[in-house]
Amino acid sequence: MATASTYPITVALPEEREVNRWWGLLWFGMMVRAILAIPHMIVLMVLGLLMGLGLYIVWIPILINGKVPALWCKIVKEIIARETRVSAYVLLFPGAYPALGWGEAGPVAVAIDEGDRSINRWWGIPLLGLLARLIVVIPQLIVLFVLEIVLYLVVLVLWIPILINGRYPELAMKLVGMFLKYNARVSGYASLLPVPYPPIGELG
Numbered sequence: 001m002a003t004a005s006t007y008p009i010t011v012a013l014p015e016e017r018e019v020n021r022w023w024g025l026l027w028f029g030m031m032v033r034a035i036l037a038i039p040h041m042i043v044l045m046v047l048g049l050l051m052g053l054g055l056y057i058v059w060i061p062i063l064i065n066g067k068v069p070a071l072w073c074k075i076v077k078e079i080i081a082r083e084t085r086v087s088a089y090v091l092l093f094p095g096a097y098p099a100l101g102w103g104e105a106g107p108v109a110v111a112i113d114e115g116d117r118s119i120n121r122w123w124g125i126p127l128l129g130l131l132a133r134l135i136v137v138i139p140q141l142i143v144l145f146v147l148e149i150v151l152y153l154v155v156l157v158l159w160i161p162i163l164i165n166g167r168y169p170e171l172a173m174k175l176v177g178m179f180l181k182y183n184a185r186v187s188g189y190a191s192l193l194p195v196p197y198p199p200i201g202e203l204g
Contacts, residue, residue: 016094
C-alpha cells in the first residue's frame with residue numbers, strides 16, 4: 001500500500017497567506033466567491049454528465065485489457081483537480097481566481113499520476129466492480145465526514161482573522177488542506193482511477 005508521501009494523487013497548497021481583508025467580511029466574502037465560481041460549477045456539471053455516461057462503457061476495456069481508458073482518466077483527473085481548486089477558492093484560499101481552461105494550473109496544484117493505467121480486471125465487472133470500490137472506501141468516507149465537521153467549525157470563524165489581519169491562518173490552511181488532499185485521493189480511487197487504496201488516516 002502506498003503511503004501518504006508516495007501516493008500518486010497529491011495536492012500542493014499555496015505558500016502565500018495574504019488575503020484581501022474584504023474577503024473576510026463576515027461570510028459575505030465566501031458567498032461572493034461561491035457566486036463567482038458558478039462558471040466552474042457549470043463545467044463540473046458537464047464533466048459529471050460525461051462521467052455518468054462513461055460508466056456504461058468504462059468497464060469494457062478494464063475487463064478485457066486490464067487498463068483504464070486514457071479518456072476516462074483525463075475526465076476524472078480534471079473533475080478532481082477543478083473541484084479541489086474551486087473548493088479552495090470558495091474557502092477563501094489566497095491566490096487568483098482559478099483558470100477556467102482544461103488542465104490549467106492554479107494556486108492549489110493537483111497532480112495525479114495514473115502510471116500505465118493498469119488495474120485489476122475484477123474492477124471491470126459491470127456494476128459490481130464500481131460498487132465494490134464504493135464499499136471498500138466506507139472507512140475513508142467516515143474519516144472524510146469527521147474532517148467535514150472540523151471544516152465546518154473552521155469556516156464559522158475563518159473570516160475573523162482574515163478581516164483583522166489580512167492573512168489566512170496557518171492552522172486553517174493545514175486543516176482545509178488535509179480535507180482537500182484526502183477528498184481528492186478518495187474520489188480518485190472511488191472513480192476507478194488506477195491508483196492504490198488511499199492510506200487511511202494519513203492526512204499529510
